[in-house]
Amino acid sequence: MEKYRKKLDTIDQKMKELFLERMEVVIEIAKYKKQHNLPVEDQSRENQMFQELFVNDPILKDLYTKFLLEIIAVSKIYQETLMKEE
Numbered sequence: 001m002e003k004y005r006k007k008l009d010t011i012d013q014k015m016k017e018l019f020l021e022r023m024e025v026v027i028e029i030a031k032y033k034k035q036h037n038l039p040v041e042d043q044s045r046e047n048q049m050f051q052e053l054f055v056n057d058p059i060l061k062d063l064y065t066k067f068l069l070e071i072i073a074v075s076k077i078y079q080e081t082l083m084k085e086e
């Protein structure tokens with residue numbers, strides 16, 4: 001059991017780093033959208049992301065879709081927060 005939890009800890013650490021790296025890019029997107037007066041949400045981009053999402057196992061595909069939707073939701077909250085600043 002302990003060895004599996006160690007593996008999960010390692011994976012979670014990597015996911016955290018990737019999350020923070022993704023948010024660095026989101027900062028740049030928020031700046032661009034603010035400068036060009038664009039809305040945070042881009043439904044066509046989101047549709048494209050889900051169309052291009054390939055996961056063989058249908059159950060995991062459904063769960064990964066939920067996971068990605070949460071990431072996008074958090075990204076939109078962050079962008080709204082950044083745009084309200086200054």
Ligand SMILES: O=C(O)C(=O)C[C@]1(C(=O)O)C=C[C@@H](O)C=C1
Pocket residue numbers: 026029040041042043045046071072075076
């Ligand atoms: O691609 C964009 O326009 C973004 O703002 C990034 C992002 C994302 O986090 O992937 C967030 C909001 C949009 O609705 C679509 C995608």
